[in-house]
Amino acid sequence: MGVTTRSRPDVHTAAELIDESLDAGHVCSIVGRCTVAYDGRTQSTLPAGERLVVCKPDGTLLVHHAAGHKPVNWQPPGGTHDITLIDGELHLQSRRDAPDERVEIRFTDLRQVSAYALEEDHDRDVTGSEDDLRQRILEQPTLVEEGFQPRMTERETSAGPVDIYGVDANGTPVIVECKRRRVGPDAVGQLARYVAAAEREYTTKTVRGILIAPSITDRAERELTQHELKWVALDPIHSV
Amino acid sequence: MGVTTRSRPDVHTAAELIDESLDAGHVCSIVGRCTVAYDGRTQSTLPAGERLVVCKPDGTLLVHHAAGHKPVNWQPPGGTHDITLIDGELHLQSRRDAPDERVEIRFTDLRQVSAYALEEDHDRDVTGSEDDLRQRILEQPTLVEEGFQPRMTERETSAGPVDIYGVDANGTPVIVECKRRRVGPDAVGQLARYVAAAEREYTTKTVRGILIAPSITDRAERELTQHELKWVALDPIHSV
DNA sequence: CGTGCCAGGTGCCCT
DNA sequence: AGGGCACTTGGCACG
Known part of the structure; x- marks a missing residue:
């Protein structure tokens, strides 16, 4: 975990340090006054201002200013950094x-x-994801409703993969869509698409759809009843 | 743009610098070996590893490791940072x-x-957003189709606000949904919801729906025809 | 403050 | 490489 820092470096010192560090697989941070221009999926420019720039050897670029969670400009990993000196100025281009x-x-x-x-880092261990919610249902299917029997996860329909496919107490096919947080109309639309596709493809007269989520907005609930779907309140974090 | 740096500081020096800097409205960066635990919308832990931590006076916290665009752990703005010394270790808690x-x-x-x-920063100026696409259509409605007349933007339905509401050459109501990039099934579902809601609420027998996007996936196109909707290819960046 | 939706979304997994 | 979707999504604008 070696650290090298240059205070108020001249451009040559700075360029050399950045170049060599990235080559060596180190992370660089640059603090200074700069302009930023982006051209790609959109175009954007940022006037001169004081920022903290972070470059990673994997091509990641982050431009942060004094406030906010998201970088004001950035580059996802996969690209390359290029340092050049133009008119006595340090230019950093990430492509x-x-x-x-x-x-x-x-x-x-x-x-x-x-x-x-x-050094290389380990992965984060997370609990409370949608996958945890799905696991919880598979282990305890009656949380969905009495008599529910899961048959398959990620079952394919022409509209996309279904979280949990199963049958209810009457043997009617059921599609379960899980959300780890409060849901809006988009989640209802997603479930409705799956149910419609399943009814076209499973050669069954009716397919039921159940949305699992800790809570639901009013508008989503209206959409839900219009599509004759059901919502069951369930939290991704297992309550003791 | 004053910069203060301490190399291999003892915990007291570090704590003092961080505390005073955040109070003064400065951004702090900490490089070192640490463990990270998150508890909130989910729970997660990160074993000991070498990371770059950035704290901002607005409560933002970023934990970066050697690779990747997204922080491995973070806190959005709005909270508070707390530095404590426990058993000779520096603890940073962000709530x-x-x-x-x-x-x-x-x-x-x-x-x-x-x-x-x-210092405070200016805003970024972006072109090529969905809003630019919408503006382009309002200025040149025939890009949607011959005879299309926009009447309203952000018109409300029970399913949500409609990008552009207008009428076609026959006076039939049209709902236009704009997307700045290639669309998948979710966008079709969104448009379908708006059209269905409009047909219930506008007391008109039929409402047409048109999706504007640079391109569309196969599955989305299938969904589109099933809902009797239309797609028009259009780019958010005005081609010369 | 909650609801709804865009974002240069990003990341992951699957085909 | 492209499709489909979850994410501690974040952020904004509006009721």
Whole structure:
């Protein structure tokens, strides 16, 4: 976890440190005044301002300013960084293919350049995901309703894969769509599409649809009744 | 744009710098070995590893590792940061209400702590958004089809607000849904919901629905024909 | 403040 | 590579 930092570096020192660090697989951070231009899926420009720029060896680029969770400009991994000196200014261009897009940062003032040798990281362990909710239902199908029997997960329909396919107490096919959080109309539309596709394809007269979610908005509930679908309240985090 | 950096600081120096900097409205970055625990909308833990942590005075917290665009853990703005020293370790806890969630970072090794006084930033100027596409249609309605006349934007239905409401050459109501990029089944479902709601509410026998997008997936196109909807190819970036 | 929806969404998995 | 979808989605604008 070596750290190298240059305070108020001249452009040559900065360029060299960034180039060599990225080559070595280290993360770089640059603090200074810069303009940012993006051209790709859209186009955008950012006037001169003070920002914290982070470059990662995998091609990731992050431009952060004083506030906000999301970077004001960025590049996802997969691309390449290029450092050039033009008219005495440090330019950082990050390019990517598929989609073809680029971010160009021009620094007019460099306050600090650092490089961090960070080791590979482990994965995050998360509980409370939609998948956990699905597992909970598979282990305890009566949470959906009395007599429900799961038969298949990710069953394909022409409208997409169904979370849980099963049958109810009467043997009627049931499609279950799970959401880990409060749902709006989009989730109802998703379930409705699956049910409609299943009724066309499963050669069964009727297919029921059940939406599993901790809560539901009014508008979604209206959509739900219009499509003759059902909602069951269930939380992804198992209550003790 | 003052910058303060401490290399391999002891925990007291680090805590003081972070506390005072955040109070002063500065952005902090911490590089070191740490564990991270999140509890809120889900729960997650991250084993000890080397990371770059960024705290902003607005409550934003970002935990980055050597790769990837998204932080491995984070906190959106609105919360508060709390620095404590426990058993000689630096702990950073970030709490937020609505939703109630917290991230706790425990540093076992501090390599660098920095503070950056970044001035307020301007907004980004973007072209090629969905709104640009909508504007383009309003200025040139025949791009949708010959005889189309826009009447209203964001018109409300019980299913949600309609991008553009208008009438076709025959005076039949038309609902136009704009997407800035290639669309999948979800967009068709959205349009279908609007059309169905409009047919219930506008007291008109028929309402047509037109999806505007640069391209469309096969499955979405199938859904489209099933709902008797139409697709018109149009790009958000005005081709010269 | 909740509801609804866009976003350069990103990331993951599957075909 | 493209499709389909979850995500601690985040962010904005509106009722």
